[in-house]
Amino acid sequence: MLFYFVALGLLAALALPRALAAEQPRYKLVYLDELGGPHITVDGDISCCGILPSIINNSGTAIGSAATSIPNPNSPVINNPYAVPNPFTIVAAAWQGPVPINLGTLPGGYYSFANGISNSGLIAGISETGEIDPRLGVLEVHPTLWVWGYPIDLGTFGGGEGYGNQVNDFGQVVGYAQNDSADSFDYFGLGTQSRAFLWQFGFLKDLGTLGGNDSQANFVNDLGQIAGVSYTSSTAVTNTGFVCTQGTNVPRQDPFFWENGKMLDIGNLGGNCAAPAGLNIHGQVAGNSDLADVNAYPHAFLWSRESGMRDLGTLGGTFAQADALNDSGEVVGTSCTQGDQACFAVLWKDGVIRNLGNLPGDCGSSAYAINSQGQITGDSYNCVTGAPRPFLWENGHMYGFNFVPPAGTELLLSEPASINDQGEIVGYSLLNTGFQAFLLVPCGWENWSVESASCDDVITDASAPSRSDPEAAAQRPPTADQGNSTPREMLSRFRSMVAVRNRTFGTVPPQQSAAPHRSTIPPVNIIGH
Secondary structure (H helix, E strand, C coil): CHHHHHHHHHHHHHCCCCCCCCCCCCEEEEECCCEEEEEEECCCCCCCCCCCCCCECCCCEEEEEEEEEEECCCCCCCCCCCCCCCCEEEEEEEEECCCEEEEECCCCCCEEEEEEECCCCCEEEEEEEEEECCCCCCEEEEEEEEECCEEEECCCEEEEEEEEEEECCCCCEEEEEEEEEECCCCCCCCCEEEEEEEEECCEEEECCCCCCCCEEEEEECCCCCEEEEEEEEEEEEECCCCCCCCCCEEEEEEEEEEECCEEEECCCEEEEEEEEEEECCCCCEEEEEEECCCCCCCEEEEEECCCEEEECCCEEEEEEEEEEECCCCCEEEEEEEHHHCCEEEEEEECCEEEECCCCCCEEEEEEEEECCCCCEEEEEEECCCCCEEEEEEECCEEEEEECCCCCCCCEEEEEEEEECCCCCEEEEEEECCEEEEEEEEECCCCCCCCCCCCCECEEECCCCCCCCCHHHHHHCCCCCCCCCCCHHHHHHHHHHCCCCCCCCCCCCCCCCCCCCCCCCCCCCEEEEC
């Protein structure tokens, strides 16, 4: 089946993407079917630092993981370091339209997760091997590549654990793998060194480090260029704990750019911790860095060989975070206004920062992804609760999606995760019955396997002017519950509602039943301003 995905991906790479229409966008909502169990998710490890996976390609194939109805004999007796104990087998899955494909696990495993997909249909992620790591006493999890639906164990450097982050169109996979050398500062608390790797032609290559013991590779483009992070020494220093999530007292961490066998330290903005958030085909790296003042909040950066590292600036406040980069060098993320009164989704383009505003009635926003056409998706946040509402931003306008939950369920929140060059958006909803992945398909871009469905027109709310002017937004009075919050507190509140945004998930509470199988496509209303 995935052979078909590969062919579709190659055709999509040659096809022109959907042109942005001058009229308001119209979308249909597709809830992705399950594999028999109560959970389904399409988010990879996006829980920190603006590092997001590629989980939908240009042929519309989305990836993630789903629970089956098969009991997991290893839960909760022997767990792996990546998955919350779950009574069901959880496996990597792919969707072309609503129908899921079970990608399976490595022989002996009961858990796998698909974390990155190329336009050629190759899929990278992780899988249990069925073996127990003698050092940790947990099930080993190895980086895995799925080719035509067949999982390939990429191996490790002698340790029991590893993770496949991304794969390019030519089958080059990057991630990290453990070796067997003891290390108290390893990235994942596994007790041995974590090393960035490149897997190609059947061989796993250790990319080395910037001077410390640990590294990991996050991104690879179709030229084989790689971006990741590495410790620069083995001596602990102080950082904010915002970009480096391993603790506030770990060795200095810098992002690296790897090409033709050489790892280049691309530096930082004066602090002790920096990390990439994206790598494009031109070798540009976007990311986030602490500043020289250890009490200051991090800023976003854009790096290239020609220009070095440049601070992208803020909306006047003390905080900015990059989350994604496209091939035109456009960066999206979040920044706070003057006095840190509010934080908004932003676009950095041609050296200028643009405030994307928020949906009517909301008080903040964050941007997570941008495609080659400049379409952006993210969340707009409720003033009081911080509850998120997914948005699409294009041609200077932000449009919000009103989701109709499946029959018999209650919608708690919805989160976009990624957008492809045709404007298809993949994400997940949290229902009272558990997680449910969704796909938003623009009318006019008819995915070959998406059933026809009605598309509702965008409704424009002209009473809510766009706050695209940073100075005007900075002068806007804060709300009563917002004015005394720090950026960390505001972002923490905004994202507390979506704390599940990572690669793990647990069980449905006993009093709740699993969401029913869905084969129909409900309508979706889009509200914009």
